[in-house]
Amino acid sequence: MEHSTGTPTNAAAQTRAERQARADWLITELGRLAAQAEDPNDRVRIRRTADSLVRLATAYRS
Amino acid sequence: MTTTAVAPHPTSVLELFAISGETARALAGADRSAWNGHIIESSSAMLGLAHWDGTLYLDRESIVDPLRHLYEHAGAKRPTRTLIAYRESLATLLHEHAHFLGPADATQEAAREAFTKLGSRQLEEGVTEAWAQDHLDDFIHRLGIDKVAPGIDSVRSDGYYAAFVPAIREITTDLDTRNGLPPGETLSLLNRQTAAGQFPLLVDFVYDSTRLPDLEPSGTDTRSRLESILRSGLAHLEAYELDPPGLATKHSHATAAQILTHLHHETHTTEATYSFSQPDPCALPHPARRIPSPHEAALSGVTPPRPTQPSAALHPAVLPPAALHPAHTRRSPASTRSLESCG
Numbered sequence: 001m002e003h004s005t006g007t008p009t010n011a012a013a014q015t016r017a018e019r020q021a022r023a024d025w026l027i028t029e030l031g032r033l034a035a036q037a038e039d040p041n042d043r044v045r046i047r048r049t050a051d052s053l054v055r056l057a058t059a060y061r062s
Numbered sequence: 063m064t065t066t067a068v069a070p071h072p073t074s075v076l077e078l079f080a081i082s083g084e085t086a087r088a089l090a091g092a093d094r095s096a097w098n099g100h101i102i103e104s105s106s107a108m109l110g111l112a113h114w115d116g117t118l119y120l121d122r123e124s125i126v127d128p129l130r131h132l133y134e135h136a137g138a139k140r141p142t143r144t145l146i147a148y149r150e151s152l153a154t155l156l157h158e159h160a161h162f163l164g165p166a167d168a169t170q171e172a173a174r175e176a177f178t179k180l181g182s183r184q185l186e187e188g189v190t191e192a193w194a195q196d197h198l199d200d201f202i203h204r205l206g207i208d209k210v211a212p213g214i215d216s217v218r219s220d221g222y223y224a225a226f227v228p229a230i231r232e233i234t235t236d237l238d239t240r241n242g243l244p245p246g247e248t249l250s251l252l253n254r255q256t257a258a259g260q261f262p263l264l265v266d267f268v269y270d271s272t273r274l275p276d277l278e279p280s281g282t283d284t285r286s287r288l289e290s291i292l293r294s295g296l297a298h299l300e301a302y303e304l305d306p307p308g309l310a311t312k313h314s315h316a317t318a319a320q321i322l323t324h325l326h327h328e329t330h331t332t333e334a335t336y337s338f339s340q341p342d343p344c345a346l347p348h349p350a351r352r353i354p355s356p357h358e359a360a361l362s363g364v365t366p367p368r369p370t371q372p373s374a375a376l377h378p379a380v381l382p383p384a385a386l387h388p389a390h391t392r393r394s395p396a397s398t399r400s401l402e403s404c405g
Contacts, residue, residue: 044109
């Protein structure tokens with residue numbers, strides 16, 4: 001559950017910043033996991049997941 | 063004699079890329095694609111990206127090189143492993159093109175903004191991947207790739223986004239059934255929308271599958287509640303994104319079942335609110351309580367005299383028909399019909 005003591009606008013901005021930070025962290029983490037994956041299928045699966053998060057991260061930044 | 067112009071099949075990876083966007087758009091039946099015609103060969107953690115500026119990024123080693131190899135060895139027999147690599151590259155190409163699709167009035171700016179909202183990424187990725195999986199063979203045939211790589215349409219590979227796709231399939235299949243649509247129609251219609259249009263359309267499908275359009279006045283917040291259930295439920299799928307495919311699939315199905323249960327509970331509760339607030343044609347009227355006269359009240363508790371023989375005044379044969387039935391069991395023709403229709 002999200003808690004906020006600020007205005008709705010600040011809360012929305014905070015939520016947005018948190019989601020963006022999570023997406024960025026996940027992309028970094030996925031890059032690390034893909035590099036370590038020994039199974040080629042796992043590597044592809046991880047990279048496809050990264051595709052989606054990169055799309056999200058660029059949506060925040062555009 | 064009438065001839066129909068048929069676009070020639072691509073004979074190189076560049077020709078394939080050039081025609082791939084329009085082929086995907088036509089296959090989806092979408093009004094437009096936001097693809098700007100540019101493809102950038104990338105080398106990073108990702109495999110493909112439909113960028114918000116309209117550019118398509120494809121990984122050189124995993125996506126572009128296999129497709130280049132496909133045309134360099136046109137018509138040759140390949141091992142299954144190679145055919146699967148081609149197929150996966152084409153699946154990524156179709157998937158990314160599907161991200162660009164939208165209705166005529168859609169904008170990338172609205173789509174981009176909507177994509178950051180709760181649950182939007184899970185919905186769009188699930189729809190895009192499920193639709194691309196279902197239409198990959200058609201995409202391959204339209205591009206004539208089954209002639210360039212014989213056997214490509216007979217090999218299979220698992221799709222991706224196992225945390226999202228099963229849930230989206232389960233929810234859209236349920237809506238197909240409830241709305242009397244052909245199988246896959248809800249998924250196809252969602253695929254023609256950008257992120258800006260997908261949630262409003264999905265909420266419409268859920269709302270229209272209930273009795274609420276006939277019961278509810280306009281201006282209620284029911285749709286907002288349904289959207290909230292869908293958004294929070296689909297956003298929850300993110301928790302399973304890194305799970306192995308089997309486990310992610312299991313969690314995805316379970317989450318879809320919870321979402322559908324929550325939606326059905328919400329709509330049934332709302333339907334019941336309106337059903338109870340309106341006259342129920344199936345309900346019998348309450349028997350009217352007659353107020354006793356002062357004389358009757360004064361004599362209450364006194365045993366009435368018993369007639370020693372039937373009175374002609376009480377004989378059924380001389381009573382009016384209405385007096386034979388208590389008031390609360392009498393039915394007008396209209397109410398009789400209503401009761402019959404209520405079973």
